[in-house]
Amino acid sequence: MMIMSSWWTVFFTIASFSYLACVSSQPYDYPTANLSSSWINSVSANHSVTFTDSSTVRAVLLRGTFGPKYACGFYCNGDCETYLFSVFIVQTNSGGGITSPGSGFPQVVWSANRNSPVRINATLQLTPDGELVLRDADGTLAWSTNTSGKSVAGLNLTEMGNLILFDERNAVVWQSFDHPTDALVPGQVLVAGMNLTAAASATNWTEGGVFFVSMTSKGLVASMTADPPLVYYDMLYVGSKTNKEASYAKYQNGSLQLYVNSVEPNPPDMFTGNLGVCDYPLVCGEYGICSNGQCSCPRSNSSVENFRQINDRQPDLGCSEVIPLTCNASRNHSFLDLEDVMYFTFTYDIRSIDKKSCKEACFKNCSCKAAVFSYGSNSSDGDCYLPSQIFSLMTNDKSRTRYNSSVSLKVEIAPGVTSADPGTFPSGGDRKKSVLGPVLGSTLGILGAAVSVGTAVFVYRRKKRSEEIEEDYLDHVPGMPTRFSYQELVTATDNFSKKLGEGGFGSVFEGSMKDGTRVAVKCLDGVGHIKKSFLAEVESIGSIHHVNLVRLVGFCAEKSHRLLVYEYMCNGSLDRWIYHRSQTTSLDWKHRRQIILDMAKGFAYLHEECRQKIIHLDIKPQNILLDENYNAKIADFGLAKLIGRDQSAVVTTMRGTPGYLAPEWINGAITEKVDVYSFGVVLLEILCGRKNFEQSRPEEERHLLRLFQEKAKNGQWLDLTDKYCEDLQAKEAELVEMMQIAAWCLQSDYAKRPSMSMVVKVLEGVKDVHMNIDYNFLVPQYPISKTSEGSSSRDDTPILPSVLSGASWGSAGGCVGAILETIGYDIPAVEELTHISCTVTIMSAIISSRQPMRSSTTKFGGGGGSGGVGGGGDGDVYVGWRSRCTVGRADSGSARTSSKKPGPRPNYYFS
Numbered sequence: 001m002m003i004m005s006s007w008w009t010v011f012f013t014i015a016s017f018s019y020l021a022c023v024s025s026q027p028y029d030y031p032t033a034n035l036s037s038s039w040i041n042s043v044s045a046n047h048s049v050t051f052t053d054s055s056t057v058r059a060v061l062l063r064g065t066f067g068p069k070y071a072c073g074f075y076c077n078g079d080c081e082t083y084l085f086s087v088f089i090v091q092t093n094s095g096g097g098i099t100s101p102g103s104g105f106p107q108v109v110w111s112a113n114r115n116s117p118v119r120i121n122a123t124l125q126l127t128p129d130g131e132l133v134l135r136d137a138d139g140t141l142a143w144s145t146n147t148s149g150k151s152v153a154g155l156n157l158t159e160m161g162n163l164i165l166f167d168e169r170n171a172v173v174w175q176s177f178d179h180p181t182d183a184l185v186p187g188q189v190l191v192a193g194m195n196l197t198a199a200a201s202a203t204n205w206t207e208g209g210v211f212f213v214s215m216t217s218k219g220l221v222a223s224m225t226a227d228p229p230l231v232y233y234d235m236l237y238v239g240s241k242t243n244k245e246a247s248y249a250k251y252q253n254g255s256l257q258l259y260v261n262s263v264e265p266n267p268p269d270m271f272t273g274n275l276g277v278c279d280y281p282l283v284c285g286e287y288g289i290c291s292n293g294q295c296s297c298p299r300s301n302s303s304v305e306n307f308r309q310i311n312d313r314q315p316d317l318g319c320s321e322v323i324p325l326t327c328n329a330s331r332n333h334s335f336l337d338l339e340d341v342m343y344f345t346f347t348y349d350i351r352s353i354d355k356k357s358c359k360e361a362c363f364k365n366c367s368c369k370a371a372v373f374s375y376g377s378n379s380s381d382g383d384c385y386l387p388s389q390i391f392s393l394m395t396n397d398k399s400r401t402r403y404n405s406s407v408s409l410k411v412e413i414a415p416g417v418t419s420a421d422p423g424t425f426p427s428g429g430d431r432k433k434s435v436l437g438p439v440l441g442s443t444l445g446i447l448g449a450a451v452s453v454g455t456a457v458f459v460y461r462r463k464k465r466s467e468e469i470e471e472d473y474l475d476h477v478p479g480m481p482t483r484f485s486y487q488e489l490v491t492a493t494d495n496f497s498k499k500l501g502e503g504g505f506g507s508v509f510e511g512s513m514k515d516g517t518r519v520a521v522k523c524l525d526g527v528g529h530i531k532k533s534f535l536a537e538v539e540s541i542g543s544i545h546h547v548n549l550v551r552l553v554g555f556c557a558e559k560s561h562r563l564l565v566y567e568y569m570c571n572g573s574l575d576r577w578i579y580h581r582s583q584t585t586s587l588d589w590k591h592r593r594q595i596i597l598d599m600a601k602g603f604a605y606l607h608e609e610c611r612q613k614i615i616h617l618d619i620k621p622q623n624i625l626l627d628e629n630y631n632a633k634i635a636d637f638g639l640a641k642l643i644g645r646d647q648s649a650v651v652t653t654m655r656g657t658p659g660y661l662a663p664e665w666i667n668g669a670i671t672e673k674v675d676v677y678s679f680g681v682v683l684l685e686i687l688c689g690r691k692n693f694e695q696s697r698p699e700e701e702r703h704l705l706r707l708f709q710e711k712a713k714n715g716q717w718l719d720l721t722d723k724y725c726e727d728l729q730a731k732e733a734e735l736v737e738m739m740q741i742a743a744w745c746l747q748s749d750y751a752k753r754p755s756m757s758m759v760v761k762v763l764e765g766v767k768d769v770h771m772n773i774d775y776n777f778l779v780p781q782y783p784i785s786k787t788s789e790g791s792s793s794r795d796d797t798p799i800l801p802s803v804l805s806g807a808s809w810g811s812a813g814g815c816v817g818a819i820l821e822t823i824g825y826d827i828p829a830v831e832e833l834t835h836i837s838c839t840v841t842i843m844s845a846i847i848s849s850r851q852p853m854r855s856s857t858t859k860f861g862g863g864g865g866s867g868g869v870g871g872g873g874d875g876d877v878y879v880g881w882r883s884r885c886t887v888g889r890a891d892s893g894s895a896r897t898s899s900k901k902p903g904p905r906p907n908y909y910f911s
Contacts, residue, residue: 198525285318548602680745
């Protein structure tokens with residue numbers, strides 16, 4: 001008996017040690033987690049690895065051992081002040097531990113909170129109710145799966161990199177594959193309703209990409225971020241099945257970047273098409289010409305300089321116009337003809353046309369910046385494209401494109417200066433040959449020589465005294481605000497040491513003048529060559545005075561320096577107070593209502609009380625500033641356009657901020673009602689305490705306007721109000737009225753929207769809300785007046801581009817969009833689709849769209865292993881190469897090919 005007892009003791013001891021050994025080895029392969037699990041983003045956390053690029057991962061789950069494998073957890077890069085909860089690819093050793101190889105670093109393929117990164121000591125919890133919740137260090141909610149009460153049994157990271165919440169029957173309750181960010185992995189499909197949206201930059205994870213790719217019931221669609229998205233290109237594209245042993249496809253830098261694990265050091269490109277080094281939208285910036293990877297500015301045959309490089313040391317940043325185009329000076333417009341040059345992509349506005357007619361069409365269209373002309377063997381039967389914005393150009397390799405091309409850039413020439421190229425359109429008529437005798441010819445020649453010499457002397461003197469003329473002009477313009485020297489503003493801002501933010505063309509810094517007055521100084525970038533046009537706009541802004549408009553204190557125009565000095569607003573911009581995640585920063589109802597009224601009064605003044613009607617064009621919370629008493633003032637008139645009272649509508653290129661743009665922008669004709677629409681969006685955000693689009697929310701809650709439309713139709717006005725504002729519940733009647741005002745302003749038919757003065761009257765209780773509201777906020781409608789002859793007409797008077805600020809999506813980050821390639825044919829058509837998905841053909845990688853093509857290989861270490869991401873063999877290598885994304889039918893992956901003839905360009909870009 002004692003022997004038996006001792007035997008059981010030994011057996012129990014061995015079993016206990018075996019159990020402990022199993023427990024201690026568990027962290028090396030831990031793909032699942034049970035309910036009530038939690039993790040802290042702590043420096044002392046297990047499985048924390050820092051890589052050579054300064055990125056750090058703290059794995060929560062890891063799937064597989066030995067090779068590149070999927071893991072999920074906290075990720076950071078750079079200074080690591082903020083973190084993402086994400087799924088990433090890391091290298092593991094034979095024991096399943098994450099390693100930091102000499103080269104290579106983690107690749108994020110999905111993230112939960114890229115718009116709301118968390119800090120150190122943030123927590124991730126799988127609650128007993130089955131909800132995966134991410135909270136910041138202060139306890140505020142950053143992200144959740146919203147799966148509470150849905151019978152979740154656990155969390156699993158699959159071998160395909162899919163993060164799954166499953167129930168007791170192992171059925172999927174929630175999965176990361178349904179919420180793609182900017183990457184796809186093998187086996188993941190992009191189905192109807194899903195998007196790939198690029199991050200702002202490699203270090204800024206927020207959805208800064210203005211453009212995104214999505215799947216709809218009709219195919220793959222490229223859109224501009226708005227609510228609803230503004231579609232600018234769509235395509236149905238199908239490719240054949242190819243090898244899919246790969247790691248991931250990344251959407252960034254204007255490209256869909258595809259990466260492969262391969263045992264070969266240089267895997268072949270499986271596609272017959274080959275993207276050249278110059279085939280990218282911003283490889284040489286705006287107006288830059290790419291030739292064999294080298295960037296230059298357009299040049300004329302004469303001595304006239306029409307374009308200059310933005311930065312001589314970085315030619316890939318592009319070129320700027322020496323004299324900006326203005327629509328009211330069309331008599332000074334000419335064309336700079338560039339033969340054997342083509343645009344980075346080619347579509348057409350007019351077919352079967354000759355070059356001269358193409359240029360004439362551009363000349364008559366104020367928004368047209370160039371006439372892009374291409375043809376085969378017959379120059380009188382070509383295609384004409386009239387872009388309103390110029391990205392990169394490239395030299396035409398006819399052996400590759402099989403067609404002829406030219407680009408005629410519209411330029412503005414100074415009065416008295418010859419056109420960019422002799423004989424360019426517009427022409428004053430055919431030159432008449434002289435029939436006079438030799439004597440008269442000689443006389444004219446002498447006179448011409450004298451005039452030329454005199455003109456040269458005059459131009460030289462004028463150029464020499466340009467700075468003095470500028471100074472004289474400043475001294476004699478009436479009504480100008482205070483002019484400061486550059487040194488005064490350097491001193492006031494302590495050498496621009498305290499940055500308040502960025503916007504438009506430059507950064508804003510806090511400053512203090514000699515008398516102690518605090519100011520905000522905006523330093524404008526890239527407008528040093530603009531003189532009188534800049535000053536004219538300063539004059540117009542300086543003459544506008546209203547209690548609800550931020551006052552322009554002064555300006556600086558000294559040599560290349562252009563600065564604006566505004567009054568200082570101590571409580572910053574409105575977005576700081578309505579996009580909150582805690583009650584401490586929440587505004588009470590009294591302040592919210594006052595801010596709404598202040599905004600309405602300011603816009604009513606701009607629209608109806610100024611000498612010239614002013615449309616702001618960029619209304620958003622970031623441009624509403626608050627003083628010490630939370631009084632609201634409208635800021636940033638950089639995009640504002642001045643319109644005469646007799647002009648009902650204007651046409652301009654699309655500008656403003658996605659999410660706040662009225663539907664009629666897509667048509668090009670705008671009135672002050674675009675501001676009314678944007679005001680409605682901001683009003684709704686104030687009432688709801690959230691942004692108009694939030695990627696981190698469930699699909700059905702991401703678009704605030706779409707959600708509001710549904711609630712408004714059903715009379716459920718209060719369902720969306722800000723839960724952090726406690727006193728809102730006692731103001732139901734006022735809240736309903738405010739919601740109705742928002743709906744009134746958001747009607748897609750701009751003729752049905754109220755004027756801002758009417759909104760003021762309703763807010764002040766003088767008028768009632770117009771209740772015959774069309775709850776259609778998402779479909780553009782265009783009221784067009786009828787002439788006496790019955791034909792439709794519209795005042796297409798152009799307005800001038802502002803020099804004080806650029807469109808909010810025109811940031812230096814460059815073009816963001818997917819670059820997809822077709823191989824020598826027009827886009828194939830797909831008919832009778834039952835299901836469409838975007839299956840990424842993972843074969844190779846596209847280098848950054850702004851960089852020349854070069855080999856890019858990063859070895860992640862050896863080892864294969866089944867069931868993981870890697871592809872076996874002795875060498876798993878990430879290789880930089882070029883490829884494409886394909887879209888196919890889910891049932892067979894095939895499609896009928898359209899009968900369209902081959903297009904002139906094999907490459908289609910989303911940019």
